[in-house]
Amino acid sequence: METTTRNITVCIAEDQLIFRQGLANILHTFDRIEVVYLAENGLELLQRLEDQVADIAIVDFRMPILNGIETTRQIRERFPATKVLILSMYSEDEFVKSAIENGANGYLSKDDDPEEIAKAIYSIIETGYYLNDRTSKLLIASLMKKGGMKPTFSELKDQLTDSEKVVLRMICEEFTTQEIADKVFKSKRTVETIRTNLLQKTGAKNIAGLVMYAIKNEIIT
Amino acid sequence: METTTRNITVCIAEDQLIFRQGLANILHTFDRIEVVYLAENGLELLQRLEDQVADIAIVDFRMPILNGIETTRQIRERFPATKVLILSMYSEDEFVKSAIENGANGYLSKDDDPEEIAKAIYSIIETGYYLNDRTSKLLIASLMKKGGMKPTFSELKDQLTDSEKVVLRMICEEFTTQEIADKVFKSKRTVETIRTNLLQKTGAKNIAGLVMYAIKNEIIT
């Protein structure tokens, strides 16, 4: 049966099948929310949007093929009527800032309750955005960071060259520069250059930062 | 209506509400599988088991309060009739080995399809265990590692002292030893000792390994 007020159409892009399906089932139980389709990654979502636009796109931050930020950017460009709610495993100020800068209308953690997500959906429909206390704090924290020319997290994954990705993975596997050089048949100096480029591109200060970047952006799994 | 064959009672310990609820809903749709209760962490699950034992406990590897391995060990000890299926975000050979060694009857990835999980449940009920190709390979890889006295992943989290946890977190935040020393008002030498102990306890080879350990075991979030 149809109600007088139109339902809110929601689509979801999320690579974990169980989470994706679970989120859809739960959202269905909320009033006026209608989950119209699910996608495994950003690219698939964009293709589905071609056929049927939705009011809200719930987009996982970390996805294969096309990540959450890139997906958000393209949705904003090609489907301006669709509002984007980012879900992320990690609550990093840089992540929140990057999401908002690229046109996301809200940012929540995957640990949050479904009620919180439903609340965000209603709020985005009504006011155009939703930020709770935690994400607001993170956003402000990020904006207050001086010298904000640090490269935005997670937008660089696809800009990393194959060599850089290989070296990054091996760094995460606890290999030293010399060991990596031997394995990839390159000079130690070359690997050092690649590592330096990685530091510069990701904005990391050292090896620890590189590993954090790699995990949070799913360079490694 | 009751069927002649008794249902398989399943309980779940998983901290992410949406994943937990989603998994329960999906498993309900499979034949003979009855999800009897859900818990947010291992401790809660053990308390629920006191009241009502279940045939299968699906246990997340990485949980607050009581992690998957520790939970498995206690289930094996106190509720030997309950079989344990571990779900993990990460497919590390060390993780699989550790799970099996502590009495888990199966190990799956959170990326796996619900069908795979249902299949594992049926198999565990019938044969007492379930390992698919991927986990079998990981298990064998782990067993074949020479010098296997590397401390088992994820069992040490609670054995890390407060100081060690603080230092580990700061390492992940890209601070150098000197910087950490200044912040915690200890000598650089002391912080170095703590770091050395961390390397020894976690079995990591270097900073990269420490960061990997911290993330995968939820020392940091």
Next chain:
DNA sequence: ATTAATATCAGTATAAATACCCATTCTTAT
């Protein structure tokens, strides 16, 4: 064919991490 960009490799220098040795203090268990 020439230019521009990128990948590769090198020298040098400093800072940080890692690996051993060991001493002192402080807490805790008996």
Next chain:
DNA sequence: ATAAGAATGGGTATTTATACTGATATTAAT
């Protein structure tokens, strides 16, 4: 009270990481 163990701090040496400057080779673009 005392012994054991943990926390703190130190010396020294080696390896690794990081920071510069810069050269050569390879590739891509025009």
